Amino acid sequence: MAFVQWCFAQAGRPLPFRTASCSALLGWYRQNRPECVVGDPQPGDIIIYTFSHTGIVESVQGGGFSLGWFDEETRAFHEMERVEEARLAVAVSGGRLVVTAADSGRVLFRFDCSGGKALGIMPDGAGGKAQTRFEDCRWYGGFEFRPNGGKVNVINVVGLDDYVKGVLPYEMSADWPLEALKAQAVCARTYALLPSRHYGTDRFDVCNTDCCQVYRGAGQAGAVSDQAVEETAGIAAFYNGRYAETYYCSSNGGASEAPVNVWGNSQPYLVGKPDPYEELTYIPGYDYTMQYSWSQLTSLLKKQGYAIGTVTSARVSGTTPTGNVAEVTFRDAAGRTVVLTKEACRKVLGTKSMRFTIAGGGSAGWSVNRSGGRLASMDGVYAISGGGRTGLFGGGAVYAITASGTSVLRAPGGAASGGTGITITGAGWGHGVGMSQYGAKAMAEQGYTYEDILLFYYTGITLERISGREAESA
Numbered sequence: 001m002a003f004v005q006w007c008f009a010q011a012g013r014p015l016p017f018r019t020a021s022c023s024a025l026l027g028w029y030r031q032n033r034p035e036c037v038v039g040d041p042q043p044g045d046i047i048i049y050t051f052s053h054t055g056i057v058e059s060v061q062g063g064g065f066s067l068g069w070f071d072e073e074t075r076a077f078h079e080m081e082r083v084e085e086a087r088l089a090v091a092v093s094g095g096r097l098v099v100t101a102a103d104s105g106r107v108l109f110r111f112d113c114s115g116g117k118a119l120g121i122m123p124d125g126a127g128g129k130a131q132t133r134f135e136d137c138r139w140y141g142g143f144e145f146r147p148n149g150g151k152v153n154v155i156n157v158v159g160l161d162d163y164v165k166g167v168l169p170y171e172m173s174a175d176w177p178l179e180a181l182k183a184q185a186v187c188a189r190t191y192a193l194l195p196s197r198h199y200g201t202d203r204f205d206v207c208n209t210d211c212c213q214v215y216r217g218a219g220q221a222g223a224v225s226d227q228a229v230e231e232t233a234g235i236a237a238f239y240n241g242r243y244a245e246t247y248y249c250s251s252n253g254g255a256s257e258a259p260v261n262v263w264g265n266s267q268p269y270l271v272g273k274p275d276p277y278e279e280l281t282y283i284p285g286y287d288y289t290m291q292y293s294w295s296q297l298t299s300l301l302k303k304q305g306y307a308i309g310t311v312t313s314a315r316v317s318g319t320t321p322t323g324n325v326a327e328v329t330f331r332d333a334a335g336r337t338v339v340l341t342k343e344a345c346r347k348v349l350g351t352k353s354m355r356f357t358i359a360g361g362g363s364a365g366w367s368v369n370r371s372g373g374r375l376a377s378m379d380g381v382y383a384i385s386g387g388g389r390t391g392l393f394g395g396g397a398v399y400a401i402t403a404s405g406t407s408v409l410r411a412p413g414g415a416a417s418g419g420t421g422i423t424i425t426g427a428g429w430g431h432g433v434g435m436s437q438y439g440a441k442a443m444a445e446q447g448y449t450y451e452d453i454l455l456f457y458y459t460g461i462t463l464e465r466i467s468g469r470e471a472e473s474a
């Protein structure tokens, strides 16, 4: 069976090849990397084609392969030749792709790539669960070898949910609670269905890095992560009848953020809101502090091209409605300022999240009721309990009692100046937009379903079955 109704093509790293005409090198390759030596080249006119690691595909189950091509439109596989060998080497030779038996070097098939055609390879039984080993990973589906200038793009052509199974363990731990994994599965599936950022130029839909989503095949999938994909099969996140942009990050530090405050774009379902769940679970490395001397800050800014003298003060000069950092202002002794906004605050300062405060030689301030009102210190400030009792805060850190214990309150605002530099105190990891993966874990641990999780992090979306040919492989 070598037919895929609807597939997602995915590119591995482009595989460069190089040429050489040294007989010693040929000898080395014959001995150590025979799969890289194609045909019977002679010293003087030899061409050694080598892929970045290996151009070998190997059937995990030990069956053979069908060779042919994938239809550009339907992505159906068309067989031209069948081979019994379980290990194939693929190399470029004069505008052709040459498939050899990796063990014997016998040439099995030559594929003419003129006119932009790409060689397709499908393992026997791919309609079931056949896996192919390539570059030390196991993959579902077939492969396309597509010449791209002087390189070959190797593209995994795989059914939607097999792709999602290969994303889940890399974007979220495969042993997390089922409902959290199900939420992640819907996010990953929906992302893959959005218009591709690669297809127009390279004719694959998603790459396998965090440019799109990390995808490394079937090797790390676990029973629970596979179950999460199967139990949400065919379900994606929609808003107004279109696929929702299901951004997610590791954690948000206590409040999610609208993308307009991070990247400048906006979507009605991506809104910033306090996240009461993250603090209910243990998150490694959640709280962080960083220190910069004034000279370190100065060179940091200068390296990024900002015109400023020695920095003498720094402050969070703007926060979003949920209290994340929107703007940071630096000032030098001559009064010149540099103002960072949106994601540049995090990128330039190298903080893990958008949720941090800056303190240092000067005094930090405390926001009052999130209204923009601000206190310079907690001296003389009372807290009022639900029963109307009041208590006076002392100096030093202020703690709030949360469901998981106590958290120190963080002070946004006030400029840090004087002293030797600044201390940045923050929480969370990532851009803060959309679903918090640790928040999803916490919600699942509290008994929430994946629908609850997704509807909390994506305001106003609907979860619906995908239709048409996208659904045929789900």
Ligand SMILES: [Zn+2]
Pocket (backbone or CB within 6 Å): 197, 198, 206, 207, 208, 209, 210, 211, 212, 213
């Ligand atoms: Zn990408």
